[in-house]
Amino acid sequence: MEMTDIFGRLSWADLVLLDVFRSPSVDTAVSSGAAWIMVLGAAAVLVWLTVAGRWGWLWRDWLTTVDHKKIGIMYITLGFIMMARGIAEGVVMRSYQATAYQGGAFLSEEHWAELFSTHGTVMIFFVAMPFITGFMNYLIPLQIGARDMAFPVLNQISLGLTGTGAALVMISLALGGFETGGWTAYPPFTGADFDPGPGPDYWVWSIVLSGFGSMFSGLNFAVTIYKMRAPGMDYLKMPVFCWTALCTSILLIFALPPLTVAGLMQALDRLLGFHFFTNDLGGNMMNYANLFWMFGHPEVYILILPAYGIFSELTATFAAKRLYGYRSLVMATMSIAVISFGVWLHHFFTMGQSPSINAAFGIATAIIAVPTGVKVYVWMATLWRGRIRMTTPMVYMTGFFILFTIGGFSGIILANPAINWQVHNTQFIVAHFHNVLLPGLIFGIFAGIHIWFPKAYGFRLHERAGTITAILWIVGFAMTFLPLYAVGLLGYPRRSAAFDDPAFLPYMYVSLTGAFILLAAFCGLFVTLWISIRNRDSLAVPLGDPWDGRTLEWATPSPPPPWNFPVIPQVSSLDAFAKEKAEGKPYVQPAEYRDIELPAPTSAGMVVMVSTTALGFALTWWIWWLAAAAAFGLVAYFFVRSFFEYPHIVIPAIEVQRVNEAWIEALHLCTPVNRDHEDDPRNRGHAATDMAIAS
Amino acid sequence: MRQSEHTWFALFAFTVLAAAIYTPASAATHSADFMRPLGPIADMQRTELFWATVIVMVAILPVFVGVPWILWRYRRSNDKSEYAPAWHFDTKLELVMWGVPAAIVVAFGIWLTQAVFRIDPYRTIDAEMAEGMNFEIDGPPVVVDVVGLDWKWLFIYPDEGVASVGEMVIPVGRPVSMRLTTDTVMQSFMAQGLAGQIYAMPGMVTRLNVLAEREGTTVAENTQYNGTGFASQRAPARAVTDAEFSAWIDTARAAPPLDDETYAQLAKSGDVAAARRDLGRTGSGPLAFALPDPMLFGRIVGRYRTGAPVPPEQQPGSHSYDPEAARLPATDKGMSDGND
Numbered sequence A: 001m002e003m004t005d006i007f008g009r010l011s012w013a014d015l016v017l018l019d020v021f022r023s024p025s026v027d028t029a030v031s032s033g034a035a036w037i038m039v040l041g042a043a044a045v046l047v048w049l050t051v052a053g054r055w056g057w058l059w060r061d062w063l064t065t066v067d068h069k070k071i072g073i074m075y076i077t078l079g080f081i082m083m084a085r086g087i088a089e090g091v092v093m094r095s096y097q098a099t100a101y102q103g104g105a106f107l108s109e110e111h112w113a114e115l116f117s118t119h120g121t122v123m124i125f126f127v128a129m130p131f132i133t134g135f136m137n138y139l140i141p142l143q144i145g146a147r148d149m150a151f152p153v154l155n156q157i158s159l160g161l162t163g164t165g166a167a168l169v170m171i172s173l174a175l176g177g178f179e180t181g182g183w184t185a186y187p188p189f190t191g192a193d194f195d196p197g198p199g200p201d202y203w204v205w206s207i208v209l210s211g212f213g214s215m216f217s218g219l220n221f222a223v224t225i226y227k228m229r230a231p232g233m234d235y236l237k238m239p240v241f242c243w244t245a246l247c248t249s250i251l252l253i254f255a256l257p258p259l260t261v262a263g264l265m266q267a268l269d270r271l272l273g274f275h276f277f278t279n280d281l282g283g284n285m286m287n288y289a290n291l292f293w294m295f296g297h298p299e300v301y302i303l304i305l306p307a308y309g310i311f312s313e314l315t316a317t318f319a320a321k322r323l324y325g326y327r328s329l330v331m332a333t334m335s336i337a338v339i340s341f342g343v344w345l346h347h348f349f350t351m352g353q354s355p356s357i358n359a360a361f362g363i364a365t366a367i368i369a370v371p372t373g374v375k376v377y378v379w380m381a382t383l384w385r386g387r388i389r390m391t392t393p394m395v396y397m398t399g400f401f402i403l404f405t406i407g408g409f410s411g412i413i414l415a416n417p418a419i420n421w422q423v424h425n426t427q428f429i430v431a432h433f434h435n436v437l438l439p440g441l442i443f444g445i446f447a448g449i450h451i452w453f454p455k456a457y458g459f460r461l462h463e464r465a466g467t468i469t470a471i472l473w474i475v476g477f478a479m480t481f482l483p484l485y486a487v488g489l490l491g492y493p494r495r496s497a498a499f500d501d502p503a504f505l506p507y508m509y510v511s512l513t514g515a516f517i518l519l520a521a522f523c524g525l526f527v528t529l530w531i532s533i534r535n536r537d538s539l540a541v542p543l544g545d546p547w548d549g550r551t552l553e554w555a556t557p558s559p560p561p562p563w564n565f566p567v568i569p570q571v572s573s574l575d576a577f578a579k580e581k582a583e584g585k586p587y588v589q590p591a592e593y594r595d596i597e598l599p600a601p602t603s604a605g606m607v608v609m610v611s612t613t614a615l616g617f618a619l620t621w622w623i624w625w626l627a628a629a630a631a632f633g634l635v636a637y638f639f640v641r642s643f644f645e646y647p648h649i650v651i652p653a654i655e656v657q658r659v660n661e662a663w664i665e666a667l668h669l670c671t672p673v674n675r676d677h678e679d680d681p682r683n684r685g686h687a688a689t690d691m692a693i694a695s
Numbered sequence B: 001m002r003q004s005e006h007t008w009f010a011l012f013a014f015t016v017l018a019a020a021i022y023t024p025a026s027a028a029t030h031s032a033d034f035m036r037p038l039g040p041i042a043d044m045q046r047t048e049l050f051w052a053t054v055i056v057m058v059a060i061l062p063v064f065v066g067v068p069w070i071l072w073r074y075r076r077s078n079d080k081s082e083y084a085p086a087w088h089f090d091t092k093l094e095l096v097m098w099g100v101p102a103a104i105v106v107a108f109g110i111w112l113t114q115a116v117f118r119i120d121p122y123r124t125i126d127a128e129m130a131e132g133m134n135f136e137i138d139g140p141p142v143v144v145d146v147v148g149l150d151w152k153w154l155f156i157y158p159d160e161g162v163a164s165v166g167e168m169v170i171p172v173g174r175p176v177s178m179r180l181t182t183d184t185v186m187q188s189f190m191a192q193g194l195a196g197q198i199y200a201m202p203g204m205v206t207r208l209n210v211l212a213e214r215e216g217t218t219v220a221e222n223t224q225y226n227g228t229g230f231a232s233q234r235a236p237a238r239a240v241t242d243a244e245f246s247a248w249i250d251t252a253r254a255a256p257p258l259d260d261e262t263y264a265q266l267a268k269s270g271d272v273a274a275a276r277r278d279l280g281r282t283g284s285g286p287l288a289f290a291l292p293d294p295m296l297f298g299r300i301v302g303r304y305r306t307g308a309p310v311p312p313e314q315q316p317g318s319h320s321y322d323p324e325a326a327r328l329p330a331t332d333k334g335m336s337d338g339n340d
């Protein structure tokens, strides 16, 4: 037997860990160093799990759970782990460009290209996507009064597939390296003729496999929202976050397939000598661009809509006011979702199509700005005549208002093809998309974490640390990315490793400073967490309603029990819980308790994750026996499984009653606090509502 | 609410700081660009940018002004402000919210439509266009065929019988009609002072029409990442007088010819300096060539359209590219059956 039969095209030379010993330089020190950090970090976790005897806990409580709340938390944890890598890469890239005047920065150009490619891929697919999927997971069932997702096991499998994609990108750090054609991976540059691999193969398999996971998530969320809303909750009584989640789910269902198809077509080109996107034999890269952006544009709305949902909930909550223009918001969200499928061409106004096509897509793009503008005005109207508390989420919201508006402004500018031709592919674009992704999506997520962390863990996050961190994010963002608009207007291309115009230097230095502030801001999140854990007794809000919340999830203890609600609630209006509080009759108690059936834990997600990771790895490295074994294992597992009925666990009525009555009793023993004491040890999660004053 | 006051102060201080740091584009560069156009196309693009900015301000200034005001006025500690927790709809406000952005988009849409038709990159610059946009044409058009190589631009002047690498020269006042392709991966050609960019793709032809109204230099750069030498794929594009242009053509005609062997060497991955070394030329700066075959551009496009596979050894830009093995087709027949 040959070595290649066993290891495919994998060889010792691919071990990035050893690069620095083979040819020591700053460049290899950074790449090997990153690989070592990852390997040692993973090893440290494994050692800790073993020493602390936590394997059983990890397996039983997390990896095999089908509880949507825990799955949501795992998505968000994955997002943070990957974000650590993405931010580190961002800071290295900014340092690189700040020293790239007339070339000669401290890393090789190859390394630079790998950095922007992994950074983009990681940030979009393994930070932003897990964040929003995590939030939708955690919140949808709680907000619509359900016990779990419509398909709890599929939900776990989706997480497994996302994990697969992330794992493949991480493995590439230590073995063989990633592709260098950016997160968009345009062929023919990423085709076999120009890059035989393994970089583009890693990209293809991590995107294709995790793409299935995202599509399944979309299906799952949509069915959950369609079918499992509490009795009485019509569509127009659903919390706005659920509306945004529904629209995002629909986008996930229809937008992911073009990406998966484009990825698989690339795989066919690369592995089996097809000619979809090659230079010769009629291959055409323009088809790839179209397929990619048919996914890519809806993708940006997939990411931003749930953040809009969070902003909607938080303005109402922290202004102690009913949301202005609920129907307008719903309509705006829906129209954004629909129109977002008709604008993809604005990512290549420069491909030589006729002016009528460019005009049509330019106008369609501008039209999306209308509902987006409406949303911003709706949030302003919600704050108007409110009683606004400048808490950490509101600080993020303020940053969002100002900065996101700048991002929307540059977006409109880009919708005009005549202008777009001048700034397409320049740093102007880099500034624009970071400008909508960070203040839009990421600020939304962090604001959301401040709001719902107490729900998940039973204690609030430290307010002062949180506010300082939020301000660092705002300042860091503005310093890092606003200067890039200027150098972009002056023609500095994106993805460019060097520049020779001294006028760019000041912008590069400001931008670098900003990147360090962003790094500090990222650390600030963990400092906040650490301070909060240390003070968790004084920050405890076990009674569940620390912010005078409006929707159903606040009418549960923190953390909520695995079954969420002792009985499925009956809903009669929008913001049901706020209304009950305003009328002075919150916490309606069930007349009788019943046994509750919940799906039993399963290892399906882990089986999928391990086998698809092996499959993707094997296809990347041409290890055919492993690919066959992994595929067979996966099919066999589900085949055998299909013969058995899915097990459930039953929570006896008496247990449900005990837990619920203990919570109710604690509520009675605790005086409700008004909003003056929100950030106060007296706030145990029993709210005296501001709303009662006026209604 | 002491804490919240600190927050306010920090946000305010930051706004001032940001405004101070973010000064508009500096004038330190001498070459022409988007902000300092050389000709009518780029000029119109800059005008579009100006008016788009102005009209969008109508929609966003209320946010910049309104948000800080609302946050301050309706802060919880201010018990003098009104509180209307149940207020949630107002028809007039709705009309403004939807109507103002919609009106802006209508105006914006009309402008952009006019612009894309008027300065369509495929439209040859003729007397009619000159009249409509109020500029002057002074002399017959010049054809420039642009080939993107890794990591340099090849400019072919088929009618003049010359070619140049690393420098584009055009005469002021004469319409320049470019055809573009690449002989490697996809690229994007941009000379900001003249016009915005257009993609260049192997086996395909795209077009760009420009005109320089005054003498000056801008940068002809590739903006679509194509490998490690990407950042160096920038060439000066010089707009010169007719006399200087003729003189330049004459010098180039006297230069060594761009025959098939030379082209095969030139197509190897590398910047202009590397090409100079490969071709055994001394000195530095751009490379000029006499052009024995005016159909060269068409044959480069035709390389990928013969109906036969082109193995990596014969594809410039591939790691296994071998100049000895790569031969262009004998004629430009392949190009004629498709003009995208």
Ligand code: HEM
Pocket (backbone or CB within 6 Å): A087, A089, A090, A091, A093, A094, A116, A117, A119, A120, A121, A123, A124, A127, A128, A181, A182, A183, A184, A430, A434, A437, A438, A442, A480, A493, A494, A495, A496, A515, A518, A519
């Ligand atoms: C500390 C924060 C960040 C820094 C310093 C940073 C920095 C950078 C830099 C320097 C580039 C390369 C620009 C170029 O092509 O010249 C880049 C690209 C990119 N970034 Fe970030 N970034 C940050 C956060 C984010 C976040 C939060 C996201 C998304 C959620 C993101 C998404 C992207 C994407 C998609 C690209 C494009 C990659 C490509 O060209 O293919 N970044 N970023």
Ligand SMILES: [Cu+2]
Pocket (backbone or CB within 6 Å): A296, A297, A300, A343, A344, A346, A347
């Ligand atoms: Cu888009």
